[in-house]
Amino acid sequence: MSDEVRDMANARAGGHARDSRRWRKWATRILASLALLAYPLGIWWLDRWSIGVAFEAYLSWQRVLANAAVGLSMILLLAAIARRLLAPILLVSALHALLYVVSSIKYRLLDMVLVLQDAYFVSGFDASSFALLWHYVPSPWRTLGLAVLALLALASLYRLEPPCCRARAWPRLAAAGIATALLCALYFSAWPWTSRMYDKAHVRPSLFGFNRAALRAGLTTSLVYYHNQQRHLALKVDAAALRKALSSLPPEPQAQPAIRGTGGARPDIVIVLSESFMDPRAMRGMDGVPDLIPQIRAQLAAGKGGRLRVPAFGGGTVRTEFEVLTGMPVRAFPEVRYPYVEMRLDRIPGIVGVLEKAGYASLAIHGNSGGVWNRLGTYKAMGVDRFITKSEFRQRGATEDGKWMSDRSMTDILLRELGHAAKPTLAIAISMENHGPYDDAGKVADPKAMAGIALPAGLDAAGAGELRSYLYHLHNADREFGRLLAGLRARQRPFVLLFFGDHLPALGDVYDRLGFADGAEPGRQTVPWVMAASGDVAVPGDGMVTSSWQLPSMILRAASVPGDAYFDFVSRIGPGLAADDSSPRGMLLKDGLYAAANARLQDRFDDYARN
Amino acid sequence: MTMRATDSIAMAHARKAMLLACLAGAGCARQGVEFRLEPAVVRACELPVATRVSWDVTRLGLQHVDIEVANLGEAPKAWTNGGAKGSETSGAWAQDGYTVILKSRNGVELARRTLTTVACPD
Numbered sequence: 258m259s260d261e262v263r264d265m266a267n268a269r270a271g272g273h274a275r276d277s278r279r280w281r282k283w284a285t286r287i288l289a290s291l292a293l294l295a296y297p298l299g300i301w302w303l304d305r306w307s308i309g310v311a312f313e314a315y316l317s318w319q320r321v322l323a324n325a326a327v328g329l330s331m332i333l334l335l336a337a338i339a340r341r342l343l344a345p346i347l348l349v350s351a352l353h354a355l356l357y358v359v360s361s362i363k364y365r366l367l368d369m370v371l372v373l374q375d376a377y378f379v380s381g382f383d384a385s386s387f388a389l390l391w392h393y394v395p396s397p398w399r400t401l402g403l404a405v406l407a408l409l410a411l412a413s414l415y416r417l418e419p420p421c422c423r424a425r426a427w428p429r430l431a432a433a434g435i436a437t438a439l440l441c442a443l444y445f446s447a448w449p450w451t452s453r454m455y456d457k458a459h460v461r462p463s464l465f466g467f468n469r470a471a472l473r474a475g476l477t478t479s480l481v482y483y484h485n486q487q488r489h490l491a492l493k494v495d496a497a498a499l500r501k502a503l504s505s506l507p508p509e510p511q512a513q514p515a516i517r518g519t520g521g522a523r524p525d526i527v528i529v530l531s532e533s534f535m536d537p538r539a540m541r542g543m544d545g546v547p548d549l550i551p552q553i554r555a556q557l558a559a560g561k562g563g564r565l566r567v568p569a570f571g572g573g574t575v576r577t578e579f580e581v582l583t584g585m586p587v588r589a590f591p592e593v594r595y596p597y598v599e600m601r602l603d604r605i606p607g608i609v610g611v612l613e614k615a616g617y618a619s620l621a622i623h624g625n626s627g628g629v630w631n632r633l634g635t636y637k638a639m640g641v642d643r644f645i646t647k648s649e650f651r652q653r654g655a656t657e658d659g660k661w662m663s664d665r666s667m668t669d670i671l672l673r674e675l676g677h678a679a680k681p682t683l684a685i686a687i688s689m690e691n692h693g694p695y696d697d698a699g700k701v702a703d704p705k706a707m708a709g710i711a712l713p714a715g716l717d718a719a720g721a722g723e724l725r726s727y728l729y730h731l732h733n734a735d736r737e738f739g740r741l742l743a744g745l746r747a748r749q750r751p752f753v754l755l756f757f758g759d760h761l762p763a764l765g766d767v768y769d770r771l772g773f774a775d776g777a778e779p780g781r782q783t784v785p786w787v788m789a790a791s792g793d794v795a796v797p798g799d800g801m802v803t804s805s806w807q808l809p810s811m812i813l814r815a816a817s818v819p820g821d822a823y824f825d826f827v828s829r830i831g832p833g834l835a836a837d838d839s840s841p842r843g844m845l846l847k848d849g850l851y852a853a854a855n856a857r858l859q860d861r862f863d864d865y866a867r868n
Numbered sequence: 869m870t871m872r873a874t875d876s877i878a879m880a881h882a883r884k885a886m887l888l889a890c891l892a893g894a895g896c897a898r899q900g901v902e903f904r905l906e907p908a909v910v911r912a913c914e915l916p917v918a919t920r921v922s923w924d925v926t927r928l929g930l931q932h933v934d935i936e937v938a939n940l941g942e943a944p945k946a947w948t949n950g951g952a953k954g955s956e957t958s959g960a961w962a963q964d965g966y967t968v969i970l971k972s973r974n975g976v977e978l979a980r981r982t983l984t985t986v987a988c989p990d
Contacts, residue, residue, distance in 0.1 A: 308940065308965070309938060315984055
């Protein structure tokens with residue numbers, strides 16, 4: 258080939274390359290412009306879809322833009338970094354869409370949209386967090402395959418799309434600067450994220466849940482709003498309300514007879530939070546089927562417990578858990594949804610600290626990752642000595658029943674640990690077996706027992722399957738309570754055992770179809786609590802309705818361990834407040850309790866109590 | 869009431885333009901379906917309210933429709949059904965976000981309307 262012919266061929270190839278490059282440049286610019294216009298509207302459409310309302314509900318261009326603004330800022334940053342337009346728009350759109358899909362799943366299961374604190378659910382994201390989320394993904398392998406395909410498509414698009422500007426072009430640097438400033442402002446809760454579109458008047462949040470804010474302003478806008486709220490969280494002590502409550506306290510109740518072992522040994526204190534434990538006979542039609550919680554019912558019939566008001570429904574275990582371990586009602590901190598993750602404090606006062614001063618060792622047991630809901634950090638702040646989590650469960654040969662670590666394994670570990678204890682011990686066990694979703698038929702340890710559970714009429718196939726799964730694990734929890742109690746009684750040491758449910762399970766369709774025997778809403782139902790002790794020592798109960806924040810002061814009294822000034826206050830204020838919190842006196846006590854909890858968390862309750 | 873009392877005319881036009889763009893572009897509109905929820909907007913302090921829905925799907929040639937309802941945080945439940953054209957009034961149980969869904973007998977969604985609110989003065 259002559260040089261002339263070769264030059265001509267090279268020139269032609271170069272021309273083709275230039276044409277192709279030019280064509281790709283214009284095609285991606287047109288597509289990017291269209292995608293950029295479609296992004297805010299598409300996200301708004303997903304937003305409305307995720308909560309099942311009409312597209313035009315609360316539609317305005319301000320709301321659409323405010324709801325897309327976080328994504329637009331991310332697009333700007335990625336575009337500046339990658340020097341591409343289309344790929345960043347599609348990537349951010351896909352991630353934003355994923356957020357809405359997750360929110361819609363949560364909304365369907367728990368009747369609540371995604372909230373900012375859900376991100377902490379996966380704090381310290383590990384295999385356990387991933388496994389838990391995986392269970393909630395419909396057709397997980399297909400979803401994973403689609404996600405991989407989408408990523409490959411995006412990577413190909415990135416390679417095909419020509420750079421939109423030179424590496425050192427000033428628009429690129431300006432875009433990077435603006436986007437970085439916007440995202441930093443978002444993190445630090447500064448303008449423009451504190452402007453009118455994200456304020457209270459525009460978002461119109463409700464005290465009764467997060468759904469209203471998501472409806473009225475869009476989910477993403479509501480997340481920005483709650484992030485701003487959290488950033489500006491401050492503990493406020495209403496000193497006047499606290500003084501009024503302190504001055505109207507009833508006299509101290511009579512001291513309990515002390516529980517002591519040989520040589521005056523203090524009793525072990527065992528607290529079992531049983532996941533989603535409820536009395537199934539609260540639902541209509543369930544009194545016609547064989548009893549599934551005979552052990553707990555026998556204790557209740559003997560007057561060793563009662564009904565518990567909890568601040569959670571269908572999920573949110575840590576809200577009830579926080580109240581039982583600290584004696585502080587979570588409603589005293591209205592901006593806080595999940596205290597373990599939003600109150601990142603170095604020290605959290607509560608029953609662990611009080612018992613430590615009384616010479617107790619402390620131990621927590623949970624058959625899941627310690628990172629979930631930040632339990633690891635929170636127990637450390639509470640002063641728990643040891644925390645046994647899923648990995649140690651496995652090392653000890655623990656087994657699952659259904660999708661989660663069995664209550665049987667938890668009881669085994671609990672009894673073994675107490676058997677080795679050299680001094681009085683506080684053991685906190687958070688069960689996992691009866692955690693949803695309730696779709697594990699065929700995967701449980703005793704499928705025959707599950708199949709044999711009788712159900713009331715009126716359920717469809719899906720509801721019957723969910724209820725049967727739930728009741729199977731509920732029965733296991735009841736059996737394990739009996740085994741634990743027998744195991745504690747067989748030992749030579751005195752003990753006090755507290756067992757309670759944290760909330761009702763998320764069985765919305767079942768509740769809709771069966772209803773409740775008392776006619777009340779699912780969210781207003783109570784869960785059982787039982788307190789049992791060694792010997793013939795009387796324990797509080799007798800069927801009374803109690804709030805979960807009262808339990809730690811009650812267990813301290815039952816164990817005859819002197820509480821501190823705050824627990825004394827709670828034990829005196831509790832019965833009156835639990836009996837009636839809506840009368841003028843009840844309101845006064847409630848305001849006082851909330852003020853006391855805020856003072857307590859700042860370690861200033863004693864100062865207020867003295868003055 | 870079908871429009872926010874505080875909306876300016878320009879904002880109302882902007883909203884309509886955006887809605888039309890979406891309907892045209894995304895194909896959200898189902899031609900031949902008339903479905904109205906009244907009132908569509910109320911003051912939040914007036915909740916819960918009774919609502920009236922009216923529908924007309926005669927242009928689609930359908931003989932029957934089903935209507936489902938849901939308040940926010942609830943799964944839609946069957947409420948009523950009827951012929952190609954009709955109306956129905958509910959009890960006073962509609963809250964903010966209350967949604968009515970018009971469906972054909974074979975379960976295809978034809979239209980969806982949602983009750984919204986404006987804030988009440990403090």
